[in-house]
Amino acid sequence: MIATTPTVAALKELGTALKDFGYAFTTVTPATHARVNGRPHNALARNLRDVLGWSRPCTRDVLPSGIAALMDAAGVLERDGDLWRSQVRFSTYDGELFVHSAYPTTAPDAVFFGPDTYRMADAATAHLAARDRPVRRAADIGCGTGAGAIAVAKRIPDAEVLAVDINPAALRFTEVNVALAGTAGVRPCHSDLLGGVDGDFDLIVANPPFMIDPVGRAYRDGGGPEGHDLSLAILDAAAERLTPGGSLVLFSGTGIVAGHDPLRAAAAERLKDTGLTWTYREADPDVYGEELDGEAYAHAERLAVVVLTATRT
Structure with a gap:
């Protein structure tokens, strides 16, 4: 702390x-x-x-x-x-x-903000601009500073937007940031994914931890051998809680191994029987190159950040 x-x-x-x-x-x-x-x-x-x-x-x-x-x-x-x-x-x-x-973000409950925050919020607002259905209820899973929730709420001010996180420090910072932005529709909620909140959502956005982190820092470690466990759990939660026409914008990352993207393969398997249609793209094909010097990514040729969008038709 x-x-x-x-x-x-x-x-x-x-x-x-x-x-x-x-x-x-x-x-x-x-x-x-x-x-x-x-x-x-x-x-x-x-x-x-x-x-x-x-x-x-x-x-x-x-x-x-x-x-x-x-x-x-x-x-x-x-x-x-x-x-x-x-x-x-x-x-x-x-x-x-x-x-x-503050830098360096070494504390177990550190709340991170950086280039991926900008990319995630940009992806969420671009998706909102392209939607042809109204959003009445949205959630930002693992909200951190609340940047995604606030960016969404600014564009749909009449919607209820839940900023959910398991980290109390993140929720304190989100409360401050919501007040500074004047986005009254954003409500910080303590929740493990969507387990602590009720109801369905027209829009879910998420930028979960996605790294293989030997130290296990909560804001960084995505879980599992490839750092993908949290991203896949968010896919499961969205599949259960999206309204008809509702969509998920998931900003995540992956180590590319011999030209193979293990996150994309795992997502395809997880989504195949959900009734969700989805797209997947690399937002940046080469990030965090310094991680390739460590043992955790000794098997990878590059790290990419990606955007997965899934919609219940």
């Missing part, structure tokens, strides 16, 4: 103040983050983006007094020797501000 549980109310105030400051930050992959922070001139923060985006240590005078006071109130400003460091980051997407875990 993070050392101090941030209070939701104080984080809302902090996020509002950052908006007033015109704060913006695009979050990169952990590998890029490490490279950029590893440059000698980036050892210390010089401004708010360095502190709250790049997670660099700072002297207290780098923080505007009002921001420092709000960070203290939220319990997210911690001592790092003679310096100070934020326990959270703030990132921007779709004109909104999102609070999430």
